[in-house]
Amino acid sequence: MSMRHAPRLARPGRLAWLLGLLALLGLASLGVGAGRVGFGDAWGWLAAGGHAADPHAAMVLERLRLPRLIAALAVGAALGLAGVLLQTVTRNPLAEAGLLGVNSGAAFAVALGLSLLGQLGLPGQMAWALGGALTGSVLVLLLARAGEGEASPLRLVLAGIALTATCHGLMAFLLLSRQDSLDQFRFWVMGSLARLTPSLLWTGLPVLAAGALACLPLRRPLAALTLGDDQARGLGLNPERIRLLAVLAAGVLAGASVALVGPVAFLGLVAPYFARALGGIAVGVQLVFSAVFGALLLLAADIAARVLVAPFEAPASAVLAVVGAPLVIWMVRSDALLSLTRTGAEG
Numbered sequence: 001m002s003m004r005h006a007p008r009l010a011r012p013g014r015l016a017w018l019l020g021l022l023a024l025l026g027l028a029s030l031g032v033g034a035g036r037v038g039f040g041d042a043w044g045w046l047a048a049g050g051h052a053a054d055p056h057a058a059m060v061l062e063r064l065r066l067p068r069l070i071a072a073l074a075v076g077a078a079l080g081l082a083g084v085l086l087q088t089v090t091r092n093p094l095a096e097a098g099l100l101g102v103n104s105g106a107a108f109a110v111a112l113g114l115s116l117l118g119q120l121g122l123p124g125q126m127a128w129a130l131g132g133a134l135t136g137s138v139l140v141l142l143l144a145r146a147g148e149g150e151a152s153p154l155r156l157v158l159a160g161i162a163l164t165a166t167c168h169g170l171m172a173f174l175l176l177s178r179q180d181s182l183d184q185f186r187f188w189v190m191g192s193l194a195r196l197t198p199s200l201l202w203t204g205l206p207v208l209a210a211g212a213l214a215c216l217p218l219r220r221p222l223a224a225l226t227l228g229d230d231q232a233r234g235l236g237l238n239p240e241r242i243r244l245l246a247v248l249a250a251g252v253l254a255g256a257s258v259a260l261v262g263p264v265a266f267l268g269l270v271a272p273y274f275a276r277a278l279g280g281i282a283v284g285v286q287l288v289f290s291a292v293f294g295a296l297l298l299l300a301a302d303i304a305a306r307v308l309v310a311p312f313e314a315p316a317s318a319v320l321a322v323v324g325a326p327l328v329i330w331m332v333r334s335d336a337l338l339s340l341t342r343t344g345a346e347g
Contacts (some may be wrong), residue, residue, distance in 0.1 A: 011279060011280065011285065014278050014279070014289075015279075015288070015289070015292065018278075018289075018292045018293070018296065019292065021296065022073075022292065022295060022296055022299070025296065025299045025300060025303065026069055026073070026299065027039075027042065027043070027046075028303055029065065029068065029069045029072065029299055029302065029303055030042035030045075030046070030061060030065050030066065030069060031043070032303055032306050032307060033060070033064070033065060033306050034306070034310065034311045034313075035060060037056070037057045037060045037061065037065075041054065041057040041061070042061060042065075045057065045058065045061050063198060067196050067197070067198050067201045068193045068194075068196055068302060069299070070201060070205075071193050071196050071201055071204075071260060071261065072193060072295065072298045072299040072302045072316075073295045073298075073299060074204075074205060074208050074295075075193075075208070075257040075260055075261055075264070075298060076267065076271075076291075076294035076295035076296070076297060076298030076299060077208075077212070077291035077292070077294050077295045078208045078211060078212065078253040078254070078256065078257045078291075078294070079096075079097070079253070079254060079257050079264060079267045079268040079271065079294050079298070080267070080268065080271035080272065080275070080290035080291045080292075080293055080294025080295070081211070081212060081215055081250075081253055081287055081290060081291050081294070082096075082097055082102075082211075082249075082250040082253040082254045082257075082268050083095070083096050083097075083267070083268030083269060083271055083272040083290060083294070084272045084275065084283070084286045084287050084290045085215065085218070085222070085246045085247070085249055085250040085253075086099065086100055086246075086247070086250050086268070087272050088222045088225065088226060088246065088283060088286075089153065089156065089222070089225065089242070089243045089246045089247060090153045090156050090157050091153045091226075092153065092157060093272075093273065093331075094269060094328070095157070095269070096265075096266075096267075096268035096269040097133075097250065097254035097258075097268050098164070098263070098265065098268075099157060099160050099161070099164075100136075100137065100140050100156060100157070100159075100160035100163075100247065100250070101136040101137070101139065101140045101159070101160045101163035101164050101167065102133045102136050102137055102250070102251055102254040102255060102258070103133070103164075103254070103258055103263045104136060104163065104164040104167035104168060104171075105132040105133050105134075105135055105136020105137070105139070105163070105167060105255075106128075106129040106130070106132040106133040106136070106255055106258040106259065106263070107129075107132070107167065107171055107189060107258075107263060108132055108136075108167040108168075108170055108171045108174075109128045109129060109131055109132020109133075109135070110125055110128050110129050110132065110185060110188060110189075111170075111171040111174045111175055111185055112128070112132075112174060113125070113128035114174075114175075114184060114185055115174045115175075115177065119184065120184070122195065122197060122200045123199075123200060123203065125188055125259065126200060126203065126204060126259040126260065127259075128259075129255065129258050129259035130207065130255045130256055130258075130259040132255075133251055133254060133255025133256075133258055133259070134248075134251050134252065134255050136163060136167070136251070137247055137248055137250070137251030137255070138248075138251075139159075139163055140156060140159045140160050140163055140247065141156075141159075141244060141247055141248075143155075143159035143162065143163065144156045144158075144159040145240075153243075156243065156247070188262050189262055189263060190262060190315040190317060190318065191261055191262035191263050191264045191265075191315050191316060191317025191318075192261065192262065192305070192313070192315040192316055192317070193261050193302050193316055194313055196260065196261070200260065201260070204256050204259060204260045207252060207255075207256040208253065208256045208257070210252060211249055211250075211252035211253035211256065212253065212291075214245070214248075214249040214252065215249060215287055218242070218245060218246055218249065219283055219284040219287065220283075220284075221237055221242045222242065222246060222283045223282065223283040223284070224237055225237070225239055225242050225243075226281075226283065254268065261316070261317075262315075262317065263317065264298070264316070264317045264320060265317060265320060265321050265324060266320050266321060266323075266324025266325070266327070266328065267294055267297055267298060267320055267324070268294070269324070269328065270293075270297065270324055270327050270328070270331070271290045271291075271293040271294040271297060272286060272290045273331050274289070274290075274293045275287075275288075275289035275290035275293055297320065298316065298320070301316040301317075301319040301320045301323070302316045304316075304319050305318070305319050
């Protein structure tokens with residue numbers, strides 16, 4: 001049954017169901033993984049307020065699985081928010097961080113850091129990736145404004161495609177010239193939550209929180225922008241400034257996410273689509289539902305990555321890619337463009 005023809009619940013009811021499912025997946029995330037710590041240990045640890053009689057179980061839950069759970073929720077929500085921002089400002093239902101050069105900027109920066117320094121620890125990878133993502137966002141804005149001086153949706157997409165192609169070429173040259181850096185880059189670019197440490201997580205969470213808070217004042221301006229630039233100007237808004245702030249906020253969200261777990265494909269594209277299908281087209285509602293869907297999808301992918309090839313792990317990004325490609329085809333066949341182009345200024 002198509003989601004558009006499914007029985008309609010009130011938005012609070014739909015959101016409550018999604019949050020309940022998110023809570024169940026969170027418990028599953030704590031109870032699934034390599035080793036002898038299972039659901040009973042996770043439930044006992046939760047019931048005891050974060051304390052476990054078994055020191056090994058406490059270590060696994062507190063230092064390994066809980067940080068992964070928090071990271072999946074935070075990164076998934078951040079990529080969902082970034083997807084809504086980018087799809088709204090580009091008026092393209094297939095836009096995501098990879099389209100506007102954020103992911104490629106982060107990947108190129110990590111490759112450059114490895115080439116210059118030889119090795120990067122996890123904090124170093126995060127710093128280089130975040131810096132590259134933000135630099136990529138700024139370069140896309142500058143390229144889009146070149147000539148005409150206005151960053152239109154089409155110019156943003158074209159600038160992002162050009163920057164992505166350039167970064168990929170330079171990245172290949174850097175990595176081929178330094179074979180010793182290739183293995184570390186391969187591990188980072190796979191996109192996995194397995195390498196997260198509590199210290200790295202607490203470093204990235206404030207950046208993600210800042211990006212999420214930046215979405216709040218953009219909610220109504222973006223809703224006006226969906227009506228068209230002329231209507232937005234008639235309401236006293238500056239469309240170019242709105243796009244500038246939205247792309248920078250998306251750069252912070254996606255950049256910090258890529259820095260924490262590596263590039264994650266499809267999530268920022270698929271989560272906003274499901275948000276529109278269940279939550280409606282109002283921008284504010286899209287942001288809420290897309291954040292929840294993003295957290296759900298990444299958490300489910302991380303759990304599947306631990307189960308599918310146990311006792312080994314598959315990268316969560318690989319699971320999302322396998323599922324995401326058919327979803328994108330289904331989205332196109334389901335006329336995702338219609339869901340995006342209906343006006344939604346009520347958000």
